[in-house]
Amino acid sequence: MEESTFLGIAGQYRNRLFAIAFHYCKNRADADDIVQTVLFKLYRHDKPFENEEHIRNWLIRVTINECKRLLLSPWQKRIAPLEDYAAITFSEPGESDLFLAVMALQPKYRIVVHLYYYEEYSTKEISKIMGISETSVQTRLMRARKKLKQALQEAWDDEK
Amino acid sequence: MKNKQNYQQTFSRLTASEDIIQEVLKMDQPKKYRHIKKSTALIAAALLLLVSTTGVAYAATDGDISKLWDKITFTINGKDVPINDYLKTDEDGTPYLSYEDENVSYSISADPTAIPENWDCNLNIDTSEFSTEGTVENEKSSLISSELSSEITLVEYPFTLVPEGDKLYLLVNGTSEKIDITKEAASKEGYPYTWTTKQGTELTAIVFGTPEKHSIHLIKP
Numbered sequence: 001m002e003e004s005t006f007l008g009i010a011g012q013y014r015n016r017l018f019a020i021a022f023h024y025c026k027n028r029a030d031a032d033d034i035v036q037t038v039l040f041k042l043y044r045h046d047k048p049f050e051n052e053e054h055i056r057n058w059l060i061r062v063t064i065n066e067c068k069r070l071l072l073s074p075w076q077k078r079i080a081p082l083e084d085y086a087a088i089t090f091s092e093p094g095e096s097d098l099f100l101a102v103m104a105l106q107p108k109y110r111i112v113v114h115l116y117y118y119e120e121y122s123t124k125e126i127s128k129i130m131g132i133s134e135t136s137v138q139t140r141l142m143r144a145r146k147k148l149k150q151a152l153q154e155a156w157d158d159e160k
Numbered sequence: 161m162k163n164k165q166n167y168q169q170t171f172s173r174l175t176a177s178e179d180i181i182q183e184v185l186k187m188d189q190p191k192k193y194r195h196i197k198k199s200t201a202l203i204a205a206a207l208l209l210l211v212s213t214t215g216v217a218y219a220a221t222d223g224d225i226s227k228l229w230d231k232i233t234f235t236i237n238g239k240d241v242p243i244n245d246y247l248k249t250d251e252d253g254t255p256y257l258s259y260e261d262e263n264v265s266y267s268i269s270a271d272p273t274a275i276p277e278n279w280d281c282n283l284n285i286d287t288s289e290f291s292t293e294g295t296v297e298n299e300k301s302s303l304i305s306s307e308l309s310s311e312i313t314l315v316e317y318p319f320t321l322v323p324e325g326d327k328l329y330l331l332v333n334g335t336s337e338k339i340d341i342t343k344e345a346a347s348k349e350g351y352p353y354t355w356t357t358k359q360g361t362e363l364t365a366i367v368f369g370t371p372e373k374h375s376i377h378l379i380k381p
Contacts, residue, residue: 003185010181018176032177039184095170102171117167 006043009055014039017063019118023110024067026103034066060119061129064111101151109144112137235284259285318355323371330367345369350377 017038021031041062049055102110115121115129123141127134177183234243236259248258322329322338330339330353344351350366357363366377 006184007181010184014176014180015172015174019171019174022174031174032180035176036180036183036187039181040187043184043187092169094166095173098166098170099173102167113167114171117164118171120164 001043001045006039009042009059010039013056013059016119017059020060020063020111020114021067023102023114024064024107025070030070034063034070037066038063057129060115064129067111097152098148101148104151105144105147109140109147112140113144113148116141233282235282238284257283317365317376319353319365321367321374321376323374326371328367328369328371328374341367342371345374 014035017035018031021034022028025031025034038059042059045058049058102113105113112126112130115126116123121129123134123137126137130137232243234241234246234257243257246257246259247255249255318333320331320333322331326342327340328342328345330341330351331337332339341351345367346369350368352364352366354362354364368375368377
């Protein structure tokens with residue numbers, strides 16, 4: 001891939017990919033490593049992308065695969081400075097509550113919630129990206145919402 | 161809609177390192193990445209601290225995860241500590257090891273199916289170096305892995321080393337291929353053997369030494 005093209009795409013997507021990786025590993029260092037690996041694969045990618053959506057889906061799918069690969073290692077070790085979370089500043093008190101509530105979810109719920117609420121994918125699109133049935137996505141989303149509602153003690157609407 | 165806005169605002173705080181793109185541009189080209197130069201490989205091998213006296217392939221076995229932790233000797237700064245004091249359970253009920261002090265926290269999980277039965281597992285946390293070192297070995301003296309700063313990988317070598325007289329042979333498992341590696345193994349570069357795992361990862365192991373005493377250094381991709 002041309003360097004200028006790579007710089008444009010990488011600059012546009014690096015934080016979004018980081019957020020996805022962080023949802024899996026809850027660790028800044030690992031998330032950075034994953035994003036670096038994904039961007040390296042993008043840089044070496046020599047097949048043309050059809051459109052913007054194709055690039056986005058490809059990047060997110062590769063990021064999720066890299067996250068799974070990390071989590072499936074026989075041993076996993078994370079060196080997480082305690083201030084890792086504390087370094088993230090929020091402008092509203094509710095934001096930190098939401099952040100911690102999401103981080104407390106199981107990984108399989110976290111990623112579905114993120115793809116739905118942040119990336120605004122439909123449940124059908126998430127099912128394709130994750131390689132699971134749409135019913136499973138809907139179930140995970142429903143359970144995650146229930147847990148978030150309990151944790152936040154406020155309405156967490158079942159948005160359609 | 162409010163939930164989506166709140167969510168997007170909250171998680172927009174997560175940002176990747178500033179220099180990550182420049183780091184990618186600095187990374188090696190694919191050919192160098194896939195075909196590790198011997199000089200590079202030696203340096204990497206030294207960093208990985210992978211040492212073994214014989215290459216013994218093993219078959220991963222199923223096992224009970226709670227039993228896995230029982231067979232790990234856990235030390236902090238070289239001193240034995242009871243592993244049960246550091247075991248926690250995640251949301252799925254899976255035990256993992258957790259250590260925290262004022263500077264750093266470690267969370268270590270393991271896949272029991274990747275740990276062969278009847279092998280000794282040792283895990284040490286060095287709090288001054290922020291590092292862990294893990295070993296898996298059995299009485300036949302094969303030490304599979306140990307690493308300073310990232311995940312520890314257990315590898316099933318696709319070959320067996322066979323010393324015969326003053327010769328050292330590499331037998332490719334499942335084939336009749338028998339390679340005389342005596343000369344290369346005795347050299348500074350060693351004898352490199354590259355293969356692709358079932359997961360599609362290309363790995364290189366370098367054999368060093370003599371028929372009497374030899375070692376295998378695994379190069380991670």
